[in-house]
Amino acid sequence: MSESDAEQTDKQKYEFRKVIEELKDYRGSGTQLVTIYVPEERMISDVVAHVTQEHSEASNIKSKDTRTNVQDALKSIKDRLKYYGNNPPENGMVLFSGAxxxxGGQTDMITRVLESPPQPVESFRYHCDSEFLTEPLEEMLADKGLFGLVVLxxxxxxxxxxxxxxxxxxxxxSSLVPGKQRKGGQSAQRFARLRLEAIDNxxxxxxxxxNELFVPERHDMDGILVGGPSPTKDEFLDGDYLHHELQDMVLGKFDVAYTDESGLHDLVDAASEVLAEHEMLEDKQVMEEFFEELHDGNQATYGFEQTRENLVMGAVDRLLISEDLRQDVVTYECSQGHDERxxxxxxxxxxxxxxSRCGEEVEEGEREDAIDHLMEIANQRGTETMFVSTDFEKGEQLLNAFGGVAGLLRYSTGI
Incomplete structure (x- = not known):
């Protein structure tokens, strides 16, 4: 994945996260909030037919208010689906609608459509409850990494x-390796040699x-995990059977009792600590670099105002934003033309x-999401944006000690 693609993915995930946080706060007075997950391979015409059927069945709901709200939500979803021809977007889509x-006893009808989530929608799902169903989307946003798995x-x-x-x-x-028990009239040496040849094969x-599965994807992969009993997995790795580029990507070997499909799940469980550490690796590396520059160099900036000023100058190489930053930037402008944020x-x-410059009192002006504001400037200046998790100490410090915004500079600005 290219740098620009990665930034676009981060931006998309942030936009999705904002909508999910909004949806999670909504409640319906009854089971009247409708959520529909649509996989890419599902025809829109099939979804419309399902919505039409649900609209008809909703006429049996005893509560008049709930019946009306559910049918209005389904009609709104059906109207939105008209814009998509007969094919959902890549990776599918998720629709939310309800009162x-x-x-104060009042309700508002809202409808939201999230297209092309970060991971494919796996199956069609219709859900009607007092809350929107956001958990599958939240899991997609939490998903990080592509790892190859081998159990044997x-x-x-x-x-x-x-x-x-x-x-x-x-x-x-499945292998043709014979068991250790000597068979027929073969000599022990010949049997052992044939067995070793079968193991090697x-x-x-x-x-x-x-190799066939992983080599084409090696530039997008984050690593390879190998599992099985000893000494099998050790022999496999020590024998350099894997493509040499894949051999360098092996993150570890793990004891796994089963080597069928369930063994792949066991391998992931056994490697949980390694996976958690690897997920944070890039974030940890960039924060280490930031702290080194902060203490021993002169090419670090932090805080919203200072970082924004450096960003506008084009001096920021990498913009660091906490994943948990949830703030707006407010712009004030006085009659003298001074603007402050x-x-x-x-x-x-x-x-x-x-x-602060002329002492004039001014009212709040434009207001927008702080991350959107900073990322727009970063895109204009060719600055890479990195979202940093708070699941480790220095990531937490970025949010709590530095206001959730920092940067590594291309050159020292003295700001």
Whole structure:
């Protein structure tokens, strides 16, 4: 994945995360909030037919208010589906619609459509409840990484993928390796030699499956996990059967009792600590670099105002934003033409602002999401944006000690 593609994915995930947080706060007075997950391969005409059927069945709902709200939500979804021809977007789509509690006994009808989520929608799902169903989308946003999986013993092997949290078995093989018991009239030496040849052939077959699956994706992969009993997995790796580029990508070997498809899941469980560490690796590396520059160099910036100023100058090489930053930027402009910006909590009201340069009181002006604001400037200046998790100490410090915004500079600006 190119740098620009990665940034676009991060931006998309952030936009999805904002919508999900909004949806999670909504409640219906009854089971009247409709969620529909549509996989890419599902024809829109089939979805429309399903919605039409649900609309008809909703006429049996006893509560008049709930019946009306559910049918209105389904009609809104049906109207939205008209814009998509007969094919959903890549990776599918998710539709949300319903009458939400607006307080004071009032309701508001909302409809949201999220297209092309980060991971494919796996199956069609219709859900009607007092809350929107967001958990499958949240899991997609949490999914990180593409790892190759290999489990083997001397009887069988399975090869597949770990895509985020989803295990996809792809290929399997059974061996012709004879047991250790000597058979027939063969001499012990001949039997041992034939057995070793069969083991070698099987390891080559397993490596062939892995190479065919992993080599084309090696530039997008984050690593390879190998599991099985000892000494099988050790012999396989020590024998250099894998393609040399894949050999360098092996993150570890793990004891796994089963080598069928269930063994792939066992392998992921056994490697959980390694996977968690690897998921944070890029974030940890960039934060280490930031702290080194902060303490011993002069090419680090932090805080909204300072980082934004450097960003506008084009001096920021990498913009670091906390994944948990949830603030807006408010712009104030006085009659003298001075403009100033302030970071405020999302949905918070702001008092009258006094211009720091002329002392004039000014009202709140334009207000927008702080991350959107910074990323727009970064895109214009050719600056890479990196979202940093708070699941480790220095990532947490970025949010709590540095306001959730920092940067590594191309050159020192003295700001």
């Amino acid at each position: 939400i509690d607006a307080g 013993d001397r009887r069988e092997a399975n090869v597949g993928w770990l895509r985020g949290k989803r295990v996809d078995p792809v290929k399997s093989a 099987f390891y080559q077959e397993v490596a062939g499956m892995a 302030e970071l405020v909590d999302r949905n918070a009201t702001t008092p009258t602002h006094t211009c």
